[in-house]
Amino acid sequence: MRYPAAEKFEFIRLFEQSYLPVRKTLDWLGISRSTFYRWYERYCAGGPEALHDRPSKPNRVWNCIDDVRRA
Template sequence: MRYPASEKLEIIRIVKQSHLPAKRTLDQLGIPRWTFYRWYDRYIEGGPEALEDRPSAPSRVWNRIPAGIHDQIIELALEQS
């Protein structure tokens, strides 16, 4: 399940303010510890904005031909035919 950044931030606040150990609080919330600590590390490093969802797909494909070169290849191929 994906949580919006606002819910992640609220969960971080609940765990930090709880008088119970973090593990017990997270168990009661149904949040895996590794998930919480991944959110928490991102929060510590980048603040609330870092809790926004990141795209799961890479933003760039390693073997994509740049548009200019693609056009040159098409031109060359059309000249040869």
């Protein structure tokens, strides 16, 4: 399930304000630790804007011939 950036931010805020251990907080929220920590690393590196979904499409196709080489 994909969560919107606002909901990810809310989960992070709840985590930071919680007095419970990390595992219990994440179990209560229903989020795996690996998923949460991936979000948290992105949040720490880039703020709330970094929580927006990234496109799943690759930036480059591996078997595509460059326009420069075609000419």
